[in-house]
Amino acid sequence: MLKSHIRAEWDLYPNTGRFLLGRRRSSLTVEERCSLEQMMGDSRALVDGETLVRRGELIDRSCMLVEGFMLQSAEHDGGRSIISIHVPGDFIDLNAYALKRLDYDLVSLGPSKVALVSHERLARELAQQPHLTRLLWFSTLLDAAIHREWICKLEQLQAAQRVAHIFAELWYRLDLVGLGSAGSVRTPLTQALLASMCGVTSIHMNRALGHLRREGIADFRRGTLYVENRSRLEAYGAFNPAYLYSDESSNLSEATLHDVLTV
Amino acid sequence: MLKSHIRAEWDLYPNTGRFLLGRRRSSLTVEERCSLEQMMGDSRALVDGETLVRRGELIDRSCMLVEGFMLQSAEHDGGRSIISIHVPGDFIDLNAYALKRLDYDLVSLGPSKVALVSHERLARELAQQPHLTRLLWFSTLLDAAIHREWICKLEQLQAAQRVAHIFAELWYRLDLVGLGSAGSVRTPLTQALLASMCGVTSIHMNRALGHLRREGIADFRRGTLYVENRSRLEAYGAFNPAYLYSDESSNLSEATLHDVLTV
DNA sequence: CGTTCCCTTGAGTAGTTTCAATACTTGTGG
């Protein structure tokens, strides 16, 4: 894909290079990319299971996920349910810029690294940059779109299909930000975590994964996912990437796409 | 509540008076409220079942819901699933301002009325008003918060509790925008629609509603919901309004709240 | 080399779906 003499976005912009990659990053000017990169102050490393933000607490800064994965989770009497997963390039709690507090916990899945930016700084920069503002706004709405899709899937699909959908989505999103690999994906996920994501017990998740394995759709073993036929996985999980608003899945003519990206 | 000589927000601002009522509307200046009200151009009436926006189509304007209800729905082979419901005061497809197209359909539930504003106009106004921008941004993130809560509930609760939660949330949101009533709520919802919202069959929804009726928790008959003990309904549906970011549920000291609202 | 976490399997139970059939409501036309 990338010719060797062209430096990758993540080399040019170590903290923010994967932000909106494959979505509308191409509509960011070089100045905007630099502005975004330079906004980022300290970075912070988290260990597995470490909580970055606790629900309800007031926040005056947001974080860009640079490396690793994070989970949106919500505790309740007798367990925790996992709402969503973040991959590098996600501006994970940018919504706190408008919300001031989150309604969920952000927990590191495996070791991860985030870069921080204060809301004060953000406000200063954005007051002068309506286009960048609109793109940041866009990025926070992607989460909502992912939530909506997940609601549909919870309502329609049964356990094995739900995991298949999670696998397909995760893989697709990793591809978008330049982290996809060929026949397998390595994550710190366990069967119990997948169960929490799908709203089933870990025992049932185990059987669902066994089903996918026997059917030759996907083989998940100790955090590594092996898939031979990806479109088969996607079909089984009823995965249609339109909701991810990637540049490819937009189904728009080039001219229209150009309008969309630049307006 | 309101003294008679004080005119209600919805009288002062017929199109936008319920927007963010009970949330952070109080942080809008009179100028901002007027600016918002005057942005609105034509209004449009919809009949039951009419589609306002179809998924995927490009949009260059957004709508404020002035009267009635709207549903976010997604069709798929063999049925439609309902993602969420909107009440008056919701800026129902403001997210299209950043997204350019929606990933779901917007369908009128019963007759409804919306007021329209073009994205061009919106962009022109917002370029000069960072505070208003941030509040509009905030309002689009409320939908995401509602989605997240619903994901948790789908993962944790069974059918009867799910409807209870829907009833409790709907009632709470109607209260916020000044449309709540005492012991009953009238909606154009049917058992089949509730079933689509909860991801169960309409037959099972019928039995779940029967259960709520026998237990004396809620009585839903042909669109009207009768509830004697509201906190009992909320407890049964595990409803906690924190995710709705209302001014009351913020759990913050007054001083802090003031900061949150004005920053 | 044992502890701990993660995964696997079996049997019985609860929640939900399917198929099938029967009423109740509301609106319409005769």
Added chain:
DNA sequence: CCACAAGTATTGAAACTACTCAAGGGAACG
């Protein structure tokens, strides 16, 4: 005013999906 149609609500029985309780196996880490 009644008959009828269409949509909505209700009920029963059998099949399926997922949950609970209980026990055992495997891999990783000190």
